[in-house]
Amino acid sequence: xxxxxxxxxxxxxxxxxxxxxxxxxxxxxxxxxxxxxxxxxxxxxxxxxxxxxxxxxxxxxxxxxxxxxxxxxxxxxxxxxxxxxxxxxxxxxxxxxxxxxxxxxxxxxxxxxxxxxxxxxxxxxxxxxxxxxxxxxxxxxxxxxxxxxxxxxxxxxxxxxxxxxxxxxxxxxxxxxxxxxxxxxxxxxxxxxxxxxxxxxxxxxxxxxxxxxxxxxxxx
Numbered sequence: 001x002x003x004x005x006x007x008x009x010x011x012x013x014x015x016x017x018x019x020x021x022x023x024x025x026x027x028x029x030x031x032x033x034x035x036x037x038x039x040x041x042x043x044x045x046x047x048x049x050x051x052x053x054x055x056x057x058x059x060x061x062x063x064x065x066x067x068x069x070x071x072x073x074x075x076x077x078x079x080x081x082x083x084x085x086x087x088x089x090x091x092x093x094x095x096x097x098x099x100x101x102x103x104x105x106x107x108x109x110x111x112x113x114x115x116x117x118x119x120x121x122x123x124x125x126x127x128x129x130x131x132x133x134x135x136x137x138x139x140x141x142x143x144x145x146x147x148x149x150x151x152x153x154x155x156x157x158x159x160x161x162x163x164x165x166x167x168x169x170x171x172x173x174x175x176x177x178x179x180x181x182x183x184x185x186x187x188x189x190x191x192x193x194x195x196x197x198x199x200x201x202x203x204x205x206x207x208x209x210x211x212x213x214x215x216x217x218x219x220x
């Protein structure tokens with residue numbers, strides 16, 4: 001199957017990686033509203049390296065994206081969090097096959113501010129807030145029954161009264177944001193002559209600061 005994407009030309013490129021990524025993310029979200037193909041347009045794959053140098057990758061939901069970079073929430077005792085504390089260098093990717101687009105982020109992971117974590121947690125559905133307490137993320141489980149039992153215990157501990165503060169944020173639950181040094185925009189084209197436009201950090205500014213980034217093109 002050949003690719004029929006529009007591609008990405010330098011003449012169409014936004015002046016900063018934030019504006020370019022924001023435009024693509026917003027379009028993917030809008031397309032997802034009318035298509036089952038893009039059911040999770042903010043699903044982002046996050047790659048880390050463990051203490052032995054073995055790479056690890058998993059897909060989570062990108063819950064934050066602003067001028068500081070993409071962010072996600074997780075158990076702070078999970079495998080990904082433990083690996084980030086040992087080596088904060090990470091890579092992440094948003095991929096939309098049916099739009100023939102992808103964005104790659106490379107940089108260092110930093111903890112999300114607790115204020116951001118609390119604000120996000122309060123907007124999660126009641127059951128999802130309970131699951132943050134019930135799941136010992138990445139740890140071995142004897143079976144499904146163990147997870148269901150822990151969830152029921154959390155439900156008994158934090159009954160639902162309709163108040164977002166019914167379920168407090170666990171101390172062991174938070175998130176990470178990728179402070180990017182490189183952002184690559186991939187756009188598929190016919191004959192596999194894809195476009196790869198890369199923003200590389202050359203200054204201290206945010207993703208929205210054009211002067212902090214240098215633009216180049218890579219071979220597909």
